[in-house]
Amino acid sequence: MKYIKSFNKIKLVLLFMVALLISACNTDETQEVTQLNNLVMQDEFDIDGTPDSSMWTYDIGDGTAQGLPAGWGNNELQYYTDRPENVTVENGLLVLTAREEAFESSNYTSARLTTQGLFEQQYGRFEARIRLPYGKGIWPAFWLLGNDCDQNPWPQCGEIDVMEYVGNRPTVVFGSAHGPGYNAGDALTKEYEIENDRFDTGFHVFGIEWGPNYINYYVDGDLYQTLTPQDAAEEAIGVEEGAPQNTGEWVFNRPFYIIINMAVGGSLPGAPNAETVFPQRMYVDYVRVYN
């Protein structure tokens, strides 16, 4: 009995400590995720038809018109269009559709929407509620790009990937930041694996909260990554000689705009295979921005 009693005491103390730890974590996370609650932009996609033209514009083609190598610099296989076959609003959802079809020079079509020139903001909370597609070679993303890429070519202008996903890993998304000395394969990035669920069978909220010296990444309210200038500087250490002086510079302190797209193929996911089902659809319930 005595043994049990003392054991229980220890257990109690442990439990208390654990509870403290958990509540400490929770408080932090909650604070970080919900700090910014002043809604400044939202699209709930409640009106069927073409997306609201005051909020969204399109990147069309295979990237060559934008001065990139065909495949948007990533060897992607799709041709982006603004046709209703590839992008439309229906039943309260923005629907991006990737199709397998010969179109222009490509074998796939899809869509890429941006708020460039329509909505750009420095700092804030950017989030979208999305049901993702699935299958090898399908690569959807919800991301932000600095609005000065014309003057300061990527990666100097900065890229914040709120959510990226490859369709052959239906339980994993990842959040990244790209800048000078930390980009492409060396970007600041972290995976989030969902427990007992997947991203292609229901809607999930993907968001960041972005302030002067941090970007917090979350899924459904779970904070899973915080990036700071120190992370950028550390990632950039060891970059080969002759790198620009500003290697590791934190470049996320100017207005960024939003991009939502679904790529097919490309360096990251690889090409679709025989089991990839087309068409694939990415459903966006809402996009909301707070400051």
Added chain:
Amino acid sequence: MKTMKLIKLNNTFLLGLILILTYGCERDISDDAVPATFPTIGDIFTDTPIGLTEEFFNSFDPAAGANVNGFGTDNGEAFEGSISIRIDVPAPNDPDGGFIGGIFEDAGAGRNLTQYDALTFWAKGSTTGIVEAGFGTDFVEDKYAVSFPNVQLSTDWKKYIIPIPDPSKLLQEKGMFLFAAGTQSTNGFGFTFWIDELRFETLGTLGQEVPQIFSGASLVQEAFVGSTIQVSGTSYTVNLPTGINQTVNAAPSYFDFSSSNESVATVSESGEITVIGVGTTTITASVGANLAEGSLELTSNGPFPSAPIPTRDPANVVSLFSDAYTNVPVRHYNGFFQFATTQGGAGADPNNVDLQVPLPGGGLDNIINYTMLNFVSIGTYETVSLVDISAMSHLHVDINIREAIDGGDFIRLSLESGTGTGSTTSGDFILNSTALGNTDENGWLSLDIPISNFSGFSDLANLGQLFFVSDATISDIWVDNVYFYNE
């Protein structure tokens, strides 16, 4: 205080009333409540069997070649804990049996598995062989059998997931696990594999379910009132958390079937289609909320137009295939010989060939349906005795040609004696397109051919084969009442 007591009393009284009422209709309630009483334990084997029958492993029939020696547990190998299941797969020529397999059964009346979405286990092989695993087989009904025939072993521990097509059906399942392993994937070399942490689990990470019936094909078929057709090719595909599409064979009972015209055909819970009227209907199915790929469109023009029922005295008949007589044993109704394209007539059981329909006067009529015919034989040699028809004078056969007859079409019948003895004789009888068109109103060509017309076939005491040869000029025929008689 007094009031409260009163209330308490009232409550007690009410409770008593409820109890009495409940007791009064206990039968109803207990019937409804039965499913909830079965245990929901998910574990099957961790370091020990969990809630399984005492024998633990119930082998497939040793008489059919199942080796019962290779099953056991291994104290030196485990994914978690200290003990795993060890299975030694025998070589095909092992005198104790050339393959291993069987089932694990729940020790009780079965388990309620409705909360789970998959059977999972960890496995490892001494080599990268392929084995089969599943659940839902209980050696009684096998009603909710699921099996995955392509468990590709790795030489390190790896987790395997076998999805449950519709867990809501598994209210009382006894078949906890099934495995089967031979050496087809290892060129006949025996190997060992281990299984650990075997359980039903709620993963939540399975998605993109695609059920299939008829292997996903959209079939069109003629049907007859009174006939039955079993839904086949039932499978279930899910996308695993690894992004891989996994297809398992799933028993028809997981599917909810539907007939677009229930006055033409109905479908039972187990997928047996019964044709009951004239018209067209389409059979489709779903598993849970997911519509199955594949369908069957049936057109029924009425009852099966059976061939005329033979009336000759059985004492004067030697029958190869007829429901009117006792048939002699045959080796085959289709030998599937090299260069033969002919389908249909599989097996040697005259009561289990291609078509089975009720006869108007009661009883069943079995009919062979040869399709893609170029040549085929009914064989009575090798595994059965050659047939003595020396006391017979004629061959009778009913043929119904299921297509238009063109000018050059023919069917050649051939009799061969002494098949397999090294000494054969044979003779032909040719039916040209005119002869083939000489049918009754149901399309049956009833032939009575003197055996002497098969010129060259001389050893009547040792009949080995009757051939149907069309060289593909005629491809689809029904065949019935193949017998010899004396007149």
